Amino acid sequence: MMGNIEKKTVKKTSIRGRREFLRSIAMTAGLAGAAMLGIVPVVRGWVSRQRPPGALAEKEFLASCIKCGQCVQVCPVEAIHLTDIGDGFGMGTPYINSRKQACDFSCDGLQCVLACPTGALTHHINYSHQSDMAMAVVARPDMCLAIRGEGFKGLARGADFKGKLRYDDIDRWNPIPLNEHQYDLEVCDLCVRQCPIEIRIAQCEAGSPPAGDENQCPPVSAIRLVETGETDGRKTFAPEILAGCVGCGVCEMICPVEPAVIVMDVSQRGEPIKVHTGNGGHA
């Protein structure tokens, strides 16, 4: 009697055990497989993101970022956001959408780089001009106001635009909403006028580098307007991107044409530290 019951129980538990074992095999394969789906958007290049200043090359960046968002928290203009599940392995990593809110370097000290606990935003850079987020490109030259010889009057991005920008002459410490700043320009030069690199160069040439620190002076220009001729009696100009461009995206944000004439090309991102040679020339 006893023996029979024991045998039955043993058999029952062993069937149960086998079922549990198979379930756990399925679980391991299923969860690992689900996680590995994250590789698809990465290798297929479904998304290419403009990363915050100092970001390592994309592969190393994704490996080293711990997805904590500390860079998001310190940014004074809230330019940095975290990606969602559509980015696969890149989920939870920081990116910038320049058209909505560019990095205007108004923190001066690369706060996001300092905040990064893993060096995914490399600690080897100290100044804005050393970053390399992208390269500006004039994507739709036919729509460019300067190329058409037109001026610009009013709010750069309309009254509903939420983005902010620092205007040194208004408030050096607090960026203001773009929709609080009126322009009246004979020739539209917003992309050059508001370029943080160009502004720094101008300050340095005037003998007052940002924070009184000569190291803040960018060695090479980023953008300038080149006179191209005349149409209907108006002078025409074309924006020219120079080696000093760090891809901060301010020009893309401020461009009053919809969609923007000038955009960030992240494929032209190189090493975070640029070695500048030669003279880019100043506008």
Added chain:
Amino acid sequence: MRQLIDSLSVLMGNKPRQVKPEEFSEAARAHHDLRNEKRSAEEREHIKAHRRHKAAQPKTWRIRRWIVLALVNLIFVLSYKFDVQLVEGALTGSRFVGFHMADLNAALQVMLAYKQVLINLMIGIVTIFIGWWLLGGRTFCSWVCPYHLLGEWAEILHLKLAKKGWAKHHDFDRRGRLWLWLVFVVLAFVTGYTVYETISPTGILSRALIYGPGLALIWVGALLLFEIFYSRRFWCRYACPIGLTYGLVGSISPLKVVHDASKCFHDGACRAVCMVPHVLEPTRKGHAFEIKTALGADCTRCARCIDACPTEALSFQFKAIGKPK
């Protein structure tokens, strides 16, 4: 030492070891002999009355724990919302008044994928390691992890549905968690990506709370549905690699839940509420080989067993070295 090995073995997913008769302490043996004698009618009535009384008591530890869990996560959220810089970051990595903290599993994934030892991460790892070593590693799970709270709510729902026959619990082989942990270690190293972070409900929920919700929450929802209908507390019990990592840290922790056999009537109330009932092996009749035994490393120190025990046989004890007194 033997207890530590047993505890780690159970943590890795093995069944609790059958303790040999000669391993029982003198006191434990005498105790079990005494328990085998029939209880008097008066004693039985007394136990019943006490059980009823206890069942009506508020779940003190659960309330405390939910408050702590909510507060910890709220500090992250509010610190960012009001820019007070008390705690910056998310549960994967953060700064507490400027001092680095790193989730051990997230830090492990990053260093395996990136193949570099990062100094800030090391600081964060050591801080967190000491903290969770003191409190018992899986304390993170039940006192901090936001998914654990959702899991508890899903469990309540599961039990209600199970009662009506609309849901049924399915056990998994607990060794699966170790396999999964190893698979994610290998994947991080081989692919060079923090593969596990893609499905980590802890990271997803923490970021969603702090930075706003996203589509990734669908994954968390799917896990919860799986728990409600198919397997009670599936993620925390059978799958989560973070839980295993912290279980290892907590295996040698001075803070433990201790079982006192002299007060135990083997009701099984503790095992009925416990997420990891295999750590409550000593509460089974005749299984306690000491009068006082500390629960194993997989214990999350959630204290639901302390709330549930009708005879106060389970309690928190803090002891740096040696056996619990």
